[in-house]
Amino acid sequence: MDTNKEPPKVEVGHLILHGRYSSLEDVYMAYGGGGFRLDLGCGYVKPPGFIGIDNLLGKASQIPNADNAPDILMNLNDGKLPFADSSCEEVRSSHFLEHSNLLHILNESHRVLRPGGIFLFAVPYANSAEGMYPGHQQFLTEKWFYENITFKEKYQIDREVYYPSAYWLALPRIIRWLIPFKFARTFLFNACWQMIFTCSVKK
Secondary structure, three states: OOOOOOOOEEEEOOEEEEOOOOOHHHHHHHOOOOOEEEEEOOOOOOOOOOEEEEOOOOHHHOOOOHHHOOOEEOOOOOOOOOOOOOOEEEEEEEOOHHHOOHHHHHHHHHHHEEEEEEEEEEEEOOOOOOOOOOOOOOOOOHHHHHHOHHHHHHEEEEEEEEEEOHHHHOOOHHHHHHOOHHHHHHHOOOOEEEEEEEEEEOO
16 A cells, blocks of 8 residues: 555545444454544554544645554544543543644543543643644643643643753753743743643543
């Protein structure tokens, strides 16, 4: 198969599946029949072992890969995830939440995750050039997740990692010593470009 071509697709109700499947049951069984791990907004870069879900509206910025294309094509922003309640062990997303109907994604992820399941996401830090890219529907820093009522009711933050930008790392060391990164990411533009949160589900 030429991996740089679009993969074949199969229509199943309101969903479109990768051509390797003929039904949702095929998808479930291919990934063990339960305890699923989902990658929301995966594009062509879903990690091994994850069921990839996307509508590929942003595919123009990616190199097509038929072998690693989404397993399920759907609009995540208003559709119900085709998984039973508490059927998933992990839901992850990388640079998708800023494009999403965020509360809908949080609610659906919570519904399908088991108690204590993992919700992991990476988003561009709002106070950066990456965070301000056109096309983002919201601009996120840690404060939103600390204070949003819906998020706090459904998830517990277990780990936070913040990534210094190339601009910050290029500054003279004396400046980075005088202004520690944990302060710079809040007060200076372009100090932090990305944050990754690992959360566990409250039920």
